[in-house]
Amino acid sequence: MPYEELEITTPTPVLSWANHPLGHEETKMAKNVASLPFVFKHIALMPDVHLGKGALVGSVIATKEAIIPAAVGVDIGCGMSAIKTPFTAEQLEGKLKKIRLDIEAAIPTGFNENKDVEKLVTNWQRWRDFQDLHPGVQDLQGKAMKQMGSLGGGKELLLTVVIQ
Numbered sequence: 001m002p003y004e005e006l007e008i009t010t011p012t013p014v015l016s017w018a019n020h021p022l023g024h025e026e027t028k029m030a031k032n033v034a035s036l037p038f039v040f041k042h043i044a045l046m047p048d049v050h051l052g053k054g055a056l057v058g059s060v061i062a063t064k065e066a067i068i069p070a071a072v073g074v075d076i077g078c079g080m081s082a083i084k085t086p087f088t089a090e091q092l093e094g095k096l097k098k099i100r101l102d103i104e105a106a107i108p109t110g111f112n113e114n115k116d117v118e119k120l121v122t123n124w125q126r127w128r129d130f131q132d133l134h135p136g137v138q139d140l141q142g143k144a145m146k147q148m149g150s151l152g153g154g155k156e157l158l159l160t161v162v163i164q
Contacts, residue, residue, distance in 0.1 A: 002017075003015045003016055003017045003044075004016050006022070006027070006030060008027065008030070008031050008034070010031055010034035010035050011034065011035055011037075011039070012034045012035075012039045012040075012041065012042050012043060013034070013042045013043070014030045014031070014034050014042065014043045014045065015042050015043070015044050015045065016044075016045040016049070017044070017045060017046055017047050018045050018046070018047060018048075018049045019047040019048070022045075022049070023051075025051055026049065026050070026051055026056060029051065029052070029054075029055065029056050030043060030045065030056060030059070033054075033055050033056070033059065033061060033071070036063075038063045038064050038065055038066035039061060039062070039063060039064075040062040040063055040064040041062055042062075043059055043060070043061055044059065044060040045058065045059050045060075046058040046059070046060065054071065055068070055071040059071070107149070107150060108147070108149075108150035112150065113143065113146035113147045113150055114146050114147070114148075114149060114150055115146075116146075117142075117145045117146055117148075118148070118149060121145050121148040121149065122145070124148075127141060127145070130144075
């Protein structure tokens with residue numbers, strides 16, 4: 001599939017596979033992200049790219065010495081955590097699939113949920129705020145309680161390994 005390099009002035013190029021012309025706001029957002037000092041090589045825009053918050057949803061942003069969880073589509077950032085480990089690339093060679101499968105076995109993903117509600121979840125003080133939510137979701141508190149500590153409905157596990 002052919003791509004085009006956007007004709008914008010940025011420290012790193014923006015390569016686009018978008019199946020539509022970018023609007024003014026989309027172009028501005030791409031320019032802002034491509035101007036970040038830790039962007040590596042280039043920004044890639046996928047065919048269905050569209051506005052997000054801070055970064056375009058459907059953009060691929062490789063970084064050097066930085067992680068931007070929200071840059072992969074804002075809502076996926078809520079299910080991410082950056083954890084520095086002592087492992088080297090050599091120690092992880094050939095083991096990433098097993099690590100991912102082990103994480104998926106321990107943390108409910110997609111539309112799955114925990115079997116039981118954890119005591120820490122039950123003690124969370126903000127559950128009373130459910131009464132202030134839209135009436136259509138107020139009865140979902142029990143489901144929400146079982147999804148705390150999971151990646152919730154519609155999310156997939158994103159395993160990113162940063163090698164130093």
